[in-house]
Amino acid sequence: MDVISNSKDANKKKRVNRSAKLKQSKLDVRREQWLSQVKNKGSKEENKGGVGAKVPVSDMHEGNEGGRGVAIAKLVISAVGEENENEGLLMSDWDSPSNSPTSNMSCSLASNMSNRSVINFAGSSCRSSTSSSGGCGCFYSDMTEEDDGDDGCLDDWEAIADALAAEDVKNECENKTDENENENGVEMSFESETERVKEGVVEDREKVNCRAWRPDDAYRPQGLPNLLKQNSFPMNSDRHYGGGTVWGFKNVGMSLAPLTCPICCEDLDLTDSSFLPCPCGYRLCLFCYKRIFEDNGRCPGCRKQYEQPDQGNANAALKLARSYSMIPRR
Amino acid sequence: MSTTMNNNQDNTSNTTTSSIKQPLQSARSVDTQSVLKRLQSELMALMMSGDSGISAFPEEDNIFCWKGTISGSKDTVFEGTEYKLSLSFPNDYPFKPPKVKFETGCFHPNVDVFGTICLDILQDKWSSAYDVRTILISIQSLLGEPNTSSPLNNQAAALWSNQEEYRKMVQKLYKPVA
Numbered sequence: 001m002d003v004i005s006n007s008k009d010a011n012k013k014k015r016v017n018r019s020a021k022l023k024q025s026k027l028d029v030r031r032e033q034w035l036s037q038v039k040n041k042g043s044k045e046e047n048k049g050g051v052g053a054k055v056p057v058s059d060m061h062e063g064n065e066g067g068r069g070v071a072i073a074k075l076v077i078s079a080v081g082e083e084n085e086n087e088g089l090l091m092s093d094w095d096s097p098s099n100s101p102t103s104n105m106s107c108s109l110a111s112n113m114s115n116r117s118v119i120n121f122a123g124s125s126c127r128s129s130t131s132s133s134g135g136c137g138c139f140y141s142d143m144t145e146e147d148d149g150d151d152g153c154l155d156d157w158e159a160i161a162d163a164l165a166a167e168d169v170k171n172e173c174e175n176k177t178d179e180n181e182n183e184n185g186v187e188m189s190f191e192s193e194t195e196r197v198k199e200g201v202v203e204d205r206e207k208v209n210c211r212a213w214r215p216d217d218a219y220r221p222q223g224l225p226n227l228l229k230q231n232s233f234p235m236n237s238d239r240h241y242g243g244g245t246v247w248g249f250k251n252v253g254m255s256l257a258p259l260t261c262p263i264c265c266e267d268l269d270l271t272d273s274s275f276l277p278c279p280c281g282y283r284l285c286l287f288c289y290k291r292i293f294e295d296n297g298r299c300p301g302c303r304k305q306y307e308q309p310d311q312g313n314a315n316a317a318l319k320l321a322r323s324y325s326m327i328p329r330r
Numbered sequence: 331m332s333t334t335m336n337n338n339q340d341n342t343s344n345t346t347t348s349s350i351k352q353p354l355q356s357a358r359s360v361d362t363q364s365v366l367k368r369l370q371s372e373l374m375a376l377m378m379s380g381d382s383g384i385s386a387f388p389e390e391d392n393i394f395c396w397k398g399t400i401s402g403s404k405d406t407v408f409e410g411t412e413y414k415l416s417l418s419f420p421n422d423y424p425f426k427p428p429k430v431k432f433e434t435g436c437f438h439p440n441v442d443v444f445g446t447i448c449l450d451i452l453q454d455k456w457s458s459a460y461d462v463r464t465i466l467i468s469i470q471s472l473l474g475e476p477n478t479s480s481p482l483n484n485q486a487a488a489l490w491s492n493q494e495e496y497r498k499m500v501q502k503l504y505k506p507v508a
Contacts, residue, residue, distance in 0.1 A: 264364045
């Protein structure tokens with residue numbers, strides 16, 4: 001087995017890629033069976049759908065999240081034969097790029113064990129790592145799928161994996177998969193079948209894979225760049241800061257205002273900072289203003305009499321200050 | 331309760347120590363807190379400003395009582411002299427002015443024999459925008475530019491016109507506090 005895997009090392013990547021395609025086609029054959037068995041139509045279904053027909057996008061998303069693990073488990077349980085097991089393992093391997101390096105690790109670990117337990121293990125770990133690692137993994141899965149059509153896809157993925165410093169883990173994963181592949185002796189059929197299916201797979205998959213996540217998908221990882229979010233953020237901030245001319249004016253004033261009240265040395269809040277009680281520009285907090293207003297009512301800055309508080313700002317000031325006036329003063 | 335408050339007020343005008351040590355009404359202590367903050371901020375600003383000829387620092391046990399120092403400005407009859415002052419801050423400072431007195435005897439038209447200063451900004455022209463630094467600067471400039479029309483010290487006011495004689499009188503009466 002070691003000899004075989006070593007001899008296959010050179011073509012390893014290519015083969016894995018092909019086997020992934022082959023697995024898709026096989027899955028497609030068993031699609032109906034799966035549909036009845038798999039509650040959450042996992043990412044497998046996405047793959048199946050690539051060959052066969054249109055898959056509901058939501059299903060696809062679901063699969064990328066929790067469904068994958070379940071699907072894999074189901075596959076194992078209902079394993080019809082060795083081929084099926086092999087598929088499952090391949091699936092877990094092939095799916096691993098869409099997850100974090102942790103899932104790759106788990107994959108390699110898993111392939112050291114027996115196939116059944118492997119798949120279950122990989123599946124569950126895939127699920128957990130997907131939920132924990134969130135955005136980047138799924139983002140890459142999208143990329144991988146898009147590039148899947150040509151043989152360079154794994155190289156592309158490796159570049160990403162490099163960036164993640166996860167290359168070693170992945171290679172290990174591939175090695176193991178190869179071994180299993182060879183062990184099962186289905187490689188030859190894989191090769192030929194892959195060639196046949198390849199073209200159709202690519203075409204069909206492109207239809208589906210161009211949108212791995214809808215922006216509004218509930219399971220969409222938070223880490224993924226979201227155009228809606230990006231658009232909405234400035235809108236929100238606009239609403240907050242630039243809502244009206246009054247706010248704009250206050251913003252300008254705030255930059256000129258002192259940070260603390262010159263009278264009591266307390267920090268000026270937003271209301272205080274936008275409070276301009278006197279034309280001379282002398283600013284103070286509402287509490288101190290209220291106190292001075294009730295005393296001699298002269299601006300500390302220019303000694304001019306404060307105007308009667310019949311306008312918005314001053315009213316607000318008095319209202320605020322009144323709540324403070326529960327504290328008796330001389 | 332009102333008795334307590336009155337006591338506090340009396341104490342602030344003289345020795346504020348007791349007003350702090352006494353159990354204060356909650357409202358009063360809120361006030362005290364804000365005054366403390368203001369005074370601490372002023373102290374910091376004063377120490378950072380590095381103004382020449384003026385200085386002030388709280389007494390050991392009471393931040394409501396400060397000791398200040400003013401040196402006579404150059405080119406005035408008070409040049410070369412240095413005067414100590416006491417500043418006593420009320421509980422409603424800075425809405426009310428501190429009480430400022432000369433501790434060192436000062437022969438000046440607007441300073442009486444008890445050290446009381448007649449300066450408008452310390453009375454009706456007080457503004458809460460003033461602080462210790464501006465008070466000391468104002469008093470320093472008052473030394474060189476007295477208001478002889480409403481003097482507390484009539485002799486000094488009368489002698490002001492003769493700067494040479496006035497300088498001699500200042501030197502003669504100057505008794506710096508050890």
